[in-house]
Amino acid sequence: MDFSLPTEPMNHKRKNPDPSPDSDESTTQLSSPFPDEVLERVLSLLNSRKDRNSVSLVCKDWYDAERWSRTHVFIGNCYSVSPEILTRRFPNIRSVTLKGKPRFSDFDLVPPKWGAYVHSWLLVFATKYHFLEELRLKRMTVSDESLKLLAFSFPNFKALSLLSCDGFSTDGLASITTHCKNLTELDIQENDIDDKSGKWLSCFPENFMSLEVLNFANLNSDVNFEALERLVSRCKSLIVLKVNENMTLEQLHRLLVLAPHLRELGTGSLLQELTPRQHSELKSAFNNCKNLNMLSGFYEVTSIFLPVLYPACTSLTFLNLSYAALRSDGLSNLLVHCPLLQRLWVLDSVEDEGLEAVGSNCPLLEELRVFPASDPFEDEILHGVTEAGFLAVSYGCKKLHYVLYFCRQMTNAAVATIVQNCPDFTHFRLCIMNPRQPDYQTNEPMDEAFGAVVKTCTKLRRLAVSGLLTDLTFEYIGKYANNLETLSVAFAGSSDRGMECVLKGCPKLRKLEIRDCPFGNAALLSSFRKYESMRSLWMSGCKVTMDGCRLLAQEMPRLNVEVIRECGNDGFQADKLYVYRSVAGPRKDAPSFVLTL
Amino acid sequence: MQGVVVVLGGATRSGSVSTLSMEDNNLVLSSEDSSSPDESELELGLGLSLGGTATACKPQQHYARILTAKDFPSVGSSVSVSASSSSSSSSSSCSSSLSRANVTAGTKRSADSVAAAANGASSQVVGWPPIRSYRMNSLVNQAKLPATEEFNSLIGNSKNSNTVAGKGTNNCSDKNNGSAKENGRLRSSLFVKVNMDGTPIGRKVDLSAHRCYETLAQTLEDMFHTSTSTISSIRSSGEEHDKATRSSKMLGGSSDFVLTYEDKEGDWMLVGDVPWGMFINSVRRLKIMRTSEAKGLAPRSEERNGRQRTNPI
Numbered sequence: 001m002d003f004s005l006p007t008e009p010m011n012h013k014r015k016n017p018d019p020s021p022d023s024d025e026s027t028t029q030l031s032s033p034f035p036d037e038v039l040e041r042v043l044s045l046l047n048s049r050k051d052r053n054s055v056s057l058v059c060k061d062w063y064d065a066e067r068w069s070r071t072h073v074f075i076g077n078c079y080s081v082s083p084e085i086l087t088r089r090f091p092n093i094r095s096v097t098l099k100g101k102p103r104f105s106d107f108d109l110v111p112p113k114w115g116a117y118v119h120s121w122l123l124v125f126a127t128k129y130h131f132l133e134e135l136r137l138k139r140m141t142v143s144d145e146s147l148k149l150l151a152f153s154f155p156n157f158k159a160l161s162l163l164s165c166d167g168f169s170t171d172g173l174a175s176i177t178t179h180c181k182n183l184t185e186l187d188i189q190e191n192d193i194d195d196k197s198g199k200w201l202s203c204f205p206e207n208f209m210s211l212e213v214l215n216f217a218n219l220n221s222d223v224n225f226e227a228l229e230r231l232v233s234r235c236k237s238l239i240v241l242k243v244n245e246n247m248t249l250e251q252l253h254r255l256l257v258l259a260p261h262l263r264e265l266g267t268g269s270l271l272q273e274l275t276p277r278q279h280s281e282l283k284s285a286f287n288n289c290k291n292l293n294m295l296s297g298f299y300e301v302t303s304i305f306l307p308v309l310y311p312a313c314t315s316l317t318f319l320n321l322s323y324a325a326l327r328s329d330g331l332s333n334l335l336v337h338c339p340l341l342q343r344l345w346v347l348d349s350v351e352d353e354g355l356e357a358v359g360s361n362c363p364l365l366e367e368l369r370v371f372p373a374s375d376p377f378e379d380e381i382l383h384g385v386t387e388a389g390f391l392a393v394s395y396g397c398k399k400l401h402y403v404l405y406f407c408r409q410m411t412n413a414a415v416a417t418i419v420q421n422c423p424d425f426t427h428f429r430l431c432i433m434n435p436r437q438p439d440y441q442t443n444e445p446m447d448e449a450f451g452a453v454v455k456t457c458t459k460l461r462r463l464a465v466s467g468l469l470t471d472l473t474f475e476y477i478g479k480y481a482n483n484l485e486t487l488s489v490a491f492a493g494s495s496d497r498g499m500e501c502v503l504k505g506c507p508k509l510r511k512l513e514i515r516d517c518p519f520g521n522a523a524l525l526s527s528f529r530k531y532e533s534m535r536s537l538w539m540s541g542c543k544v545t546m547d548g549c550r551l552l553a554q555e556m557p558r559l560n561v562e563v564i565r566e567c568g569n570d571g572f573q574a575d576k577l578y579v580y581r582s583v584a585g586p587r588k589d590a591p592s593f594v595l596t597l
Numbered sequence: 598m599q600g601v602v603v604v605l606g607g608a609t610r611s612g613s614v615s616t617l618s619m620e621d622n623n624l625v626l627s628s629e630d631s632s633s634p635d636e637s638e639l640e641l642g643l644g645l646s647l648g649g650t651a652t653a654c655k656p657q658q659h660y661a662r663i664l665t666a667k668d669f670p671s672v673g674s675s676v677s678v679s680a681s682s683s684s685s686s687s688s689s690s691c692s693s694s695l696s697r698a699n700v701t702a703g704t705k706r707s708a709d710s711v712a713a714a715a716n717g718a719s720s721q722v723v724g725w726p727p728i729r730s731y732r733m734n735s736l737v738n739q740a741k742l743p744a745t746e747e748f749n750s751l752i753g754n755s756k757n758s759n760t761v762a763g764k765g766t767n768n769c770s771d772k773n774n775g776s777a778k779e780n781g782r783l784r785s786s787l788f789v790k791v792n793m794d795g796t797p798i799g800r801k802v803d804l805s806a807h808r809c810y811e812t813l814a815q816t817l818e819d820m821f822h823t824s825t826s827t828i829s830s831i832r833s834s835g836e837e838h839d840k841a842t843r844s845s846k847m848l849g850g851s852s853d854f855v856l857t858y859e860d861k862e863g864d865w866m867l868v869g870d871v872p873w874g875m876f877i878n879s880v881r882r883l884k885i886m887r888t889s890e891a892k893g894l895a896p897r898s899e900e901r902n903g904r905q906r907t908n909p910i
Contacts, residue, residue, distance in 0.1 A: 106730070109723070109724045164729065431727065433725075433726045
């Protein structure tokens with residue numbers, strides 16, 4: 001990071017405040033032996049947010065040095081701070097990550113037009129962060145107008161990543177591809193996008209060659225293949241290419257020949273009749289991809305096709321099969337060729353048998369996500385996974401520390417064994433898909449399962465619970481989960497006591513999201529000061545009332561206490577409550593159905 | 598045991614658009630087109646009840662009755678007021694004076710759901726299992742059957758013919774023409790939420806599996822229906838529609854519900870007024886509304902009143 005770029009209008013010399021008496025003391029103030037520039041230079045090497053936050057608390061000089069040297073900022077809740085406050089404190093930002101809506105908006109629990117508009121941020125950035133290079137948005141509302149503003153306001157703009165956002169169309173993408181001359185990354189994932197056409201891809205100018213990352217896997221419109229081909233052949237630094245379902249194998253082959261240096265590849269549809277010659281050409285193209293460490297896509301995969309991929313799998317560390325309805329034999333044959341696999345995402349169509357193959361073939365596995373292949377109760381054909389699959393993985397994959405597991409049945413005993421096998425869990429997200437389902441063998445609540453998790457996995461940072469749970473689960477969590485930062489609860493608990501236990505314990509809790517639990521005002525108000533140490537609290541379908549929320553708002557003026565009013569609500573129950581700390585004060589852009597108390 | 602009865606909005610094949618905006622419990626209708634519908638109206642019956650249990654649960658004939666938590670036993674160790682999870686997360690422009698009933702009835706519904714373990718319980722709850730809707734929609738069609746090549750090409754072909762909205766999956770190699778999709782829909786299957794007044798737990802229906810209102814209505818009927826539906830007359834005007842006669846659960850004019858949908862602009866419209874393709878393109882979610890709430894939904898009120906298609910309170 002070179003601060004002395006002559007083109008920078010904003011240099012790093014800050015206006016020196018009146019010399020404070022502190023800075024003259026040579027013994028107690030660490031900052032005084034160093035000129036500011038040196039301190040800034042040193043601090044500029046710090047990347048971790050936590051470290052930077054700590055640094056800024058040391059003393060005023062360090063605070064200033066830190067704020068001038070920070071180039072990347074992460075904002076976990078876009079309403080916790082305003083763009084004005086942000087730009088005032090950090091003048092030299094090049095990269096911004098912004099998250100908007102509460103996570104449960106992914107599951108349709110937040111009404112449309114709730115907020116999280118990026119536009120107001122971009123307006124401020126356009127004047128204050130002229131040299132902005134990267135923007136990563138999650139669960140924000142982005143309009144085509146915003147994208148156009150983005151494309152025109154930042155001449156150095158390089159990387160755009162949109163995950164789970166909404167409000168824009170492919171026209172907005174076209175603004176980006178047309179005007180961002182220095183673009184290196186365009187990553188469009190799982191957004192609610194108005195997909196009008198694939199023309200945006202053709203808008204890259206013919207002399208444009210800086211692209212390194214291109215992900216349009218979740219866009220459905222056809223793109224012009226010739227334009228894509230030319231783009232790939234021009235962009236010699238392309239290392240990530242994830243195409244959409246419409247790409248055929250033949251097209252994929254042509255792309256691979258042009259870009260054998262890819263590190264991450266997302267395939268299109270794998271369903272195509274290939275001649276033997278095409279087959280062997282494709283296999284040889286994959287063979288040439290020596291640098292692949294991630295594969296995804298696999299739309300419409302067939303077991304017959306998979307062997308073509310095998311040569312490319314030797315250095316694979318991340319395999320995303322979560323859009324591929326693979327069965328156990330297809331998976332196990334594939335996994336034999338992936339000895340270095342660290343992250344695996346699959347559908348539960350592979351069933352327990354497939355997971356046994358995971359346990360047998362992937363000793364280095366660290367992360368496993370098993371998604372349901374279809375609506376579990378409307379599909380009679382696929383049986384999903386059970387505790388047996390998870391157990392099998394835990395026996396074979398000792399390094400496992402991240403699991404997201406959607407299953408149809410579970411037992412306390414199995415979970416206890418699993419965490420014995422893998423005590424290093426940092427993320428344990430278990431979803432027994434039938435709400436309030438007990439241990440299917442003993443018919444007891446699943447309290448002991450999660451008790452085992454929190455007692456054994458001392459490094460646990462994220463936990464999602466499910467199944468039939470009483471307050472005992474939450475007693476365990478409050479008592480033992482000392483590193484827990486995120487807790488997701490649904491259809492669980494017996495009384496206010498459950499939530500109270502969590503709030504009284506869990507010293508590092510940052511995000512608490514609850515739905516459909518019998519927690520009411522007493523629970524909400526039991527430790528209301530805690531909410532200031534947290535990013536946010538979400539409660540929906542619980543027993544909290546408007547009066548309780550008002551009381552909370554009264555006690556804690558620095559929290560934003562928002563209730564989303566459902567239709568026909570009589571004003572007594574608070575159906576959806578969202579509480580978060582903020583230095584920006586109450587929202588100014590709240591829609592009519594969001595009440596700020 | 599169960600017996601709520603529903604009428605779904607009729608199908609006029611014209612291009613008329615009726616807009617329903619609900620403010621302050623008043624239904625205001627603005628009609629934009631008054632071409633006369635000469636196709637038959639579609640009236641279907643759905644049966645559903647807020648079922649009775651062993652404990653004190655009053656009979657359900659009176660649909661407008663406000664149920665309270667006392668009517669329902671608690672389940673296991675927890676009783677959750679699952680209103681907001683199961684009612685649609687709608688904006689305040691939607692009014693329903695019976696949402697309180699939704700709130701409390703939810704406890705019973707969850708009780709049923711839990712009791713019937715393998716009974717489609719979780720699929721009835723909005724936002725559950727917690728999978729991003731993008732992922733949920735995009736893989737259901739693929740994952741139905743074992744991944745064999747023949748099977749997938751069969752599925753691909755049938756999907757192409759069935760899918761009205763959005764992409765058909767393709768396995769042919771002439772797709773690189775770069776032409777824009779006809780519809781801008783992101784997903785190959787089109788799941789939308791369906792809620793019914795009086796039923797706190799929403800369902801989801803895949804609209805891309807249907808090509809006309811009749812099959813959709815039939816599906817919805819199956820979703821919310823039980824064996825003891827009541828009325829079986831068919832209302833139609835003009836030509837008799839074969840499909841409309843198919844089901845014995847069709848309802849006559851004495852039904853209390855109509856099928857409506859929220860479009861992209863957030864307006865609530867009567868289902869069946871626009872051509873199917875247009876409907877698919879603009880529908881965000883469905884709601885089976887009490888007729889009393891949906892008063893005036895009909896685009897041409899005089900004609901509708903004449904047919905007594907919706908029953909005012």
